[in-house]
Amino acid sequence: NLLANPQDDFPLDFTREAVDRVYAHVRGQPFLTQLVGHTLVRLYNQSVFEDRTPREPRFTAADVDEVVGRAEFYEQGGYYFDGVWSQAGAGPQGQHALLRGLAASDGPLAPDAWFAASGLDESLANESLKALLQHDVVRLGEGGYDFAVPLMRRWVMKDEG
Numbered sequence: 005n006l007l008a009n010p011q012d013d014f015p016l017d018f019t020r021e022a023v024d025r026v027y028a029h030v031r032g033q034p035f036l037t038q039l040v041g042h043t044l045v046r047l048y049n050q051s052v053f054e055d056r057t058p059r060e061p062r063f064t065a066a067d068v069d070e071v072v073g074r075a076e077f078y079e080q081g082g083y084y085f086d087g088v089w090s091q092a093g094a095g096p097q098g099q100h101a102l103l104r105g106l107a108a109s110d111g112p113l114a115p116d117a118w119f120a121a122s123g124l125d126e127s128l129a130n131e132s133l134k135a136l137l138q139h140d141v142v143r144l145g146e147g148g149y150d151f152a153v154p155l156m157r158r159w160v161m162k163d164e165g
Contacts, residue, residue: 016045017062023066028073033153035084043071043080078159085159088141098124098132103141107160112147 018026032038044063051057070076078085092099105121106113113121114132119129133149143152151157 015061019062019064020063022063022068025068029068029121029153029155031153033084036153036155037080039077039081040068040071043074043077044068047071072155072158078162081155081159085156088139088156089160091139092136096128096131096135098122098128099141102129102132102136103156103160106142106149106151107157112145112150114148118149135149163164 015138025041026037026077030040044067047067048059048061048063050060089100089103092103101122101124102118105118108121109118115129115133119126122129123134133142137144141156142149
């Protein structure tokens with residue numbers, strides 16, 4: 005609703021695929037959802053009013069992907085990403101290693117594979133996993149553990165790369 009129906013007289017619209025794509029990237033995280041919407045509207049206004057490039061007043065999944073692919077999105081979202089990273093650095097000390105190991109994967113990981121990728125012993129890995137779960141940084145899904153907010157994977161990879 006935040007994206008698709010901000011108010012009745014709002015002239016811009018989102019395709020269902022665009023809304024679904026935002027959710028796939030941020031899984032409902034409020035700050036990042038609002039940041040995607042804000043960035044889309046800002047880029048639309050720049051294109052139409054400053055560059056004088058006409059376009060349909062409707063956002064697509066491709067528009068969403070363009071926004072989350074921009075370096076400026078991660079700079080503007082730094083409060084969220086840096087905050088999560090900082091919190092994970094407060095202890096237990098293995099959280100960063102787990103996040104790096106998870107980010108390097110293509111998707112969810114089973115605990116054994118994840119712990120092996122992180123290089124942590126099982127005790128520290130389990131303690132770190134508990135903290136990451138408690139702070140909603142990771143979640144357990146069908147395929148194993150994964151980032152609660154998928155864009156965090158991109159941020160960790162960018163930060164490490």
